[in-house]
Amino acid sequence: MITAPDAFTAVFDAHYTEIHRYLGRRAGLDVAEDLAAETFLIAFRQRKLFDASVGEIRPWLYGIATNLLRRHRRAELRHYRALARTGPPPDDDGHDQRVVDRLTAGVTIARLAELLSRLSTGERDVVLLVAYAGLSYAEVAHALNVAEGTVASRLSRARTKMREALGVEA
């Protein structure tokens, strides 16, 4: 039971770093520090509302974090636009030239950032909960409180846009 304070301590220890990472990758570290703290404060306040019969705590935390991000949509879009203009920050290890599977060698962080900035908020949420958090469709549905079918349709639309933008075959 996460309503016990010591159990919530364990929740903080187990998930703070990954929630911080998720928020940082989406909106930048400046915003992430604030939002990660707020995510856990809200989770602590809502701990009695958490329903273990509905889903796991991890998607629940990602859901809170994602909802908080919506208040910082501009910061997230600025983050993508900055990446689109300048590529990865200097301390990154040069992923921008990485070639993956069937994707073309010309695909860069800049192009991907541009694409992410063009997705709708709902599409971006499901794509990045799958990509960054590794959540299943059911877990994304639980995190965002939408139907699994909605998750699937948003992912499908996002995939189509990705294929068009990145020039890859399905």
Add this chain to the structure above:
Amino acid sequence: MKSEFEFIDRVMPDVPPPTPAQLAAARARLAEAARATPPAAPGRRVMVLAAAAVVLVIGAIAALMPPAARQPAAATPSQVLAAAAGRLAAQPPGAGRYWRMETEELLRTKGVDGYLVEERGLDVLAFGPDGDVYGWYEAVSTTPYGAKNTETWRRAGSPRLCPAPGCDENLRHYPRQALDEALTFHAVRRPGGGGARWAPTRAELLALPQEAAALKAELSKRYPAGGSVSRADWLLETGSRLVLNVPATPGTRAAAYRMLATLPGVSVIDDVRDPAGRAGVALQLPASGADLVQLVIDRQSGDLLAVQHVAPVPGLPPGVPWSASIIKRAGWGDARPVPPPGCAGCAGTY
């Protein structure tokens, strides 16, 4: 093509993990925010404070934090609904031979003299174990709605407004609906269409699934193909009836909330008040034309508080319901319902 998402994860820049100092700062910020909230009630047991620094800080937050009496601002309406549904599903199913529901019925409408009036009445509906059903309605009052209409009514000489007690002594109580069809589900009919119908028994209703997807599948099986009613309309109708005025387990009701929330055109709105002034989270369903149906749900228990209709009615402020069923009591008991004396047709079978 799963690799698209793996690709995003692998290509997009990562961020460094928080340093120990940043982690400590985050904890300190939590503690600071917790201190800004009112302290716990005197005498409340101080929470666990173990030796580890993490436990010390978070335990201190716990001791300072009040219980979650209100939803924090960042809780989305859907999250509030999901939590309420979870608590409803956890309720015991109830016991007794009769399922009985009592509602206050409210109607804000234009009276014969042209000004808005508010009609109120009490309705009882009960289902027994042997196909027996009971129902009766009694008018309670009709009054002018609001100060402006009251003034118009006064200027007209304060005429007696009906329906109200004493207006029709020969019809003080009457069944508000056809009792032989009280358990029958009728889907919304479209012009020229034949509609759809499902007449389950009480036992069949109580055996319905308690998980949203399974409930949707079960209700879809009852969907009469080939009619003029869409599958979505059918699920809207049957789902909302299950939480309103038929016997169903708490688990099935909770599943119906969750199912309804996923249907096209349905939205979830928090902090909606029913005409009794009770605040809750609402499932807002599309109805005919500009009319919207709101199922107002208690955030803490998940119980249905009221069903209300909202539409732009001249004279009514925007968002104020023009019609509502306010739930006064709903549940199981062993006392056989006894219709009022002289109430014709107030008991029957379905």
